[in-house]
Amino acid sequence: DSAVPPDRLGDYLRAFENLLTEHHLSGLPYGHFGDGCVHIRLDFTLDADPGRAAFRRFLTEAADLVAAHGGSLSGEHGDGRARSELLTRMYSAAALRVMAEVKAIFDPAGVLNPGIVTAPRPVDADLRGVGSAGALAEFGREVQRCTGVGTCRADRTDVGGVMCPSYLATRDEKDSTRGRSRVLQELVDGRLVQGWRSPEVRDSLDLCLSCKACAAECPTGVDMATYKSQVLDEAWRGRFRPPSHYALGWLPTWARVAARTPRLANAVLGSPLAGPGKRLAGVDPRRDLPPLAGQSFRAWFTARPRPPDGEPVLLWVDTFTDLFTPQVGRAAVKVLERAGYAVRIPDRPQCCGLTWISTGQREHARKILRRSISDLAGAMSTGTPVVGLEPSCVGVLRGDVADLLDADAARTGAAVLTLAELLTGAGHALPDLTGVRAVAQPHCHHHAVMGWDTDARLLREAGAQITRVGGCCGLAGNFGAERGHHDVSVAIAEHALLPAVRRDPGAVVLTDGFSCRTQLRQLGHRDGIHLAELLAAQPL
Template sequence: MTTTAQGLGRLDAAAVTEALDRGNCGEVAGDTGRRAQYSADASNYRQVPLAVVFPRERRHVLNALAVCRRLGVPVTSRGAGTSTSGQAVGSGVVLDFSRHFNRLLALDPQARTATVQPGIVLDDLQTAAAEHGLLFGPDPSTHSRCTLGGMIGNNACGTHSVAWGRTADNVVELEVVTYRGTVVRLGEMSRAEIDEAIAAGGDRGRLIASLYRLAQRNLATLRTELGRFPRQVSGYALEHLLPEHRFNLAKALVGSEGTLAVVLSATVRLVSPPRARALVVLGFRDACAAADAVPALLDHRLLALEGLDQALTDIVTRPETRAAIDTLPAARAWLFAELGGTADELPRRARELAAAAEQAAGFTGSEVVTDPVRARRLWRIREDGAGLATRLPDGSEAWPGWEDAAVPPRHLGSYLRAFTALLERHRLQGAVYGHFGEGCLHVRIDFDFTTEQGTAVFRAFVTDAAELVAAHGGSLSGEHGDGQARSELLPLMYGPDVIALFEQFKNIWDPDNGLNPGMIVRPLPLDGNLRVGPHRTPLPLATVFPFHADDGDFAKATRRCVGVGKCRTAAHRGDVMCPSYRVTLDEKDSTRGRARLLYEMTRGEVITDGWRSTEVRDALDLCLSCKGCSADCPVGVDMATYKSEFLHHHYKGRIRPASHYTMGWLPLLSRPAARMPRLVNALTASRLAPLIKRLGGIAAEREVPRFAEQTFLSWFRTRTPGGDGRRGPVVLWVDSFNNHFTPEVLKAGVAVLEHAGFRVQVPDGTQCCGLTWITTGQLGIARRIAQRTVTALAPAARAGTPVVGLEPSCTAALKTDLPELLDGDADARALARATVTLAELLVHHAPDWQPPRIEARSISQTHCHQHATSGFGADGTLLRAMGVDNTSLDSGCCGLAGNFGFERGHYEVSVAAGEQVLLPAVRAASPDTVVLADGFSCRTQIAQQTDRRGTHLAQLIARALPSHRPHA
């Protein structure tokens, strides 16, 4: 048997890339940045590929395989790269199907089937199927970004596999190509069809003949050792070759992890969902008691039965999700049971289910969750489990490695008790959750990969765990595949005859070992190619931000990204992350892609020039610094902070881009402009405007905002205070944007605050939060500005006086960035605690204030920074109290994002981000619908791209006050 490993020693990335370019293989990349981005998936493993190919057409796939075969280079197929076992990384060529090869080819509502290319995202298929009242049954927690090809590779299952089965159960037909270029269509075959194919000869005939002989010689083994329970996913699914299963080669290929053939298209079965659903939450004293209750509950025709341990829910910090958790039945573990049926029957069935659970030992209570918003928030905890469990409540890192073993549900309680004891014996800990209804547990464990001893403990533990699961009649993998994490352990689960069968199966399909070598058969060692290892010391990189949550270690901060890929979600679902990826659909523009490059930079192997790296700089270029990832990423990756840190060091002692001097220094430059606003406005609107913009690094397409005739501070310091001030003082934070461009917002804020009974004060002098310097990475200046601001506001903060901000980005900077920049400064922390939004002040500090009634409809755009720090909860409460019928747009970032949308080279991405949801929604709104947008950037984007104007919440309220006089 030949091996592709021989080719790797002779070729370098440049040679392979050149050959692929010449071979008409689609989009080909062999640059250092691309290779670094694709060096890891969502597992513990890392292999730097020689090149990455993004096929656009079927022929590109065939051509790429032909080039790799000629060069003797292995091929790894990849979808979203969310594999937790290391199957989506390889040392040869990676084929990324998600970028271009991702179309829905056909959908037949009558036959209830869909034919797709392998790169299609599951949610895109679900959206198309939903138009016909159908869906694809398997639904992994990564449904918003995982691809059908990846699901086929791993035999993905998901939350509803209790009702609708695994991917293998829902695949009708596959069209695949082998490493040697044989294209074959796979599905069920009768004996007559097998005989006909063999008689026809050719590569297809010889392939089918060999597979048929393999099955016929091993019928007893296939019937007794494989397919014993639904979640037996480890190894190859050879049970589908049995005559009683109609020799189904398509199902046999599902779960083969890209080691046998490359999928060109797939026809899958769709199902009709129930008309209504109900979520029943069942509480138990611990996860083991919950596991014991599972077998009896499965008799109730469930759609899903998921388990969550309190160790997982303790990690949740998102306010609205935390609130949903806090009202759950008192327990240390819960089962989320979902029922499907008609609305009339569900209440009765929910009561019967709860009554059955009451009979179980350790049951603590139940609740039927009828609020769909709360139900979605609870399900979100389960969906985010892989990310949440990566950081334990004490802040320690946790890793996959024993990610999804499964046992028959009747053995789940016994297995979980033994597994918990095994963790204790090895002095390890982890949060357990998973598909309890099918005996499949997920757990992230605090392995220490940074030391020899910790890595040895990892090997010893997973070996013991493999023996434990085998003793319970289980499978090392229940849905994520074996990959490098578990392939070496398969002999502990299967006897030598089965292992030999697996090798024969692989050899028939791929005699050159060219497809994903090292997976399932002839495995790579489970402790090899580790992404973090005892012999990989990160570069010593001193930082300005303290990164306390990561022990002051920038490399550890970048390791927060474990690859779950939520930032690759293209559809808006109430999240902001990641605006640029949603526009470009390019891995390099995802939070994960940027984090990968930053981590590789800290290692100094692929990215060798540290802070000076042009690859990292270019990858960060389209980061909007929106901070969406800091809230939406389940692991808390804060790319805005990472970008600021990188830019600070990258440009240290260097000339910066022009926009850093114009947009970055805007608060300071605005002061002289405010003395002659008419002249400045005339210049920026004159024939000189293109030259001014070009010199300032500003996009030619952007209109420069006009300076106000009078700043807010000039107006405020000459006015007579109003109101009775009965509630005491409040400091109004005068941000540079509203002060110089839209002072009417701050004036409206004064009117509202005084009507609510506050005595409005403003800081002495002209203060700034320093945000524009932070986002452009000028951290030394930002620090000095921050210190001045904290000093000015310290007396008020110490006295407990609220500091209210009307510009969300500046308010967020006071709450989060300043305490980090001024690490250890007690006054900075006090200021952060004192800072509130207008809605938070009115709702929490003036609960008896009666806001004016406003019978109006509105749509609201939540500023990214507010989404990341405060949320929209208080705003929603206030709007409801006023009688406003508000719809919060699931729009994500407006796309302007401070300096980003004004910078040259960013205009198209900026507008495209706004056009995804926000701008069309604004244009479609009726003329009498108020467009609420507190952010200056959001209002500017709306004004420049539509014929509407955004309104600040303060303006909406102020206009309805009985004594309000509109300000100029």
């Protein structure tokens, strides 16, 4: 936070860069250069020497440097414990003595801000490092990323931002990315918050939707969805978990069992048995569980006549497309075949394991992902492109695999494409969408991991008129269905999605995510469609 007269900024920055080099440090200066004010973030190992000594040495020389350029150690923030000891570099002993005398008149007992400005504590006296061992050490490095500036408290939904939907719904600091980071930092410190299962940790993470928006939008890359998954894993490993972890966390497994007799399963879900069932499963009574399709996508695909020849493409069929919305898969096949592809599907059912990840059952998620990635690796080794339809699954393959499995698996997962990426990348002719007016709700994982710009470009080039909705739909997989989350889930949907669709009752609502479509149907009484369905419905 140094500042120098603006006409000396160039000299100062050059000298500062030399100082960084001498101390084997690197960082990117930023700030308000018109006012001569400079910020920079530098990493020191503060747990122990030599990191602490290096910190002190650098800070002292940096103070001398800014003073030599006629500047101030603190351009726009306070001196605090971080700089007060170094004020001797800027002020004469006489000036500091006068400051101390003035302070003593108003605060003779020295109770106001002790250790700061007058009678300062050494700059390295109150450093707090991560200082933990085991699982907490790595976790601690991650959660210290938050610098507390508070971008996560800003409402950027009108420009397509998503972070942080829970805070925008409750306006409570504890439900912001920053509030959660603070609690997790205290968990790592261990003095105020103790243990993965502490009530403070549980309360701060309870309303996190695991939407991943912070991973994309927080300037320092705080990734609360991953931290929440890790915390739940540590907190519940080897214990009896909350009912929703078994019911919703294992939903793909239960859905596959129920899909053997879909009519019977749907009848049970619509019967008086559903109420007690939801109670047992930790599901909010106001939530309806989506019905299973009469025929799965895989059953339809394998029963169809031999597909036309063409360039091979592997369609990665997720559980939700397969069992709940096979019409999305059928539309994708039509679009891909029209583009000249010969569509294949994996030999066995696939899953990305997201419901296990978000409920902190990471070992099981790894098992599922290893299996899926090995199936994909076979296809990719022959150069066959792989395309996924459910954005949250593509997001796991492109993002979480790197966190959960090894580098080879991460490379395989990273190559999975969205439908828009495949179609625009290969330069295929697109259907004419002139006259189509669509309200588009990008899935929050699509926004955070893959980015939605390719979809926007495809739609624009095809002639569609798009209103892009920011924010999260509020359902976010298991979150909105869990008991205790319904009101916040509704408030989030009311923040951007529902007002946007109400404003344009005649528009197509484009929602690639199964969660978003479910939320829209249940709360907005409108049916959203997948990009594949929009494209398949138009002639080339």
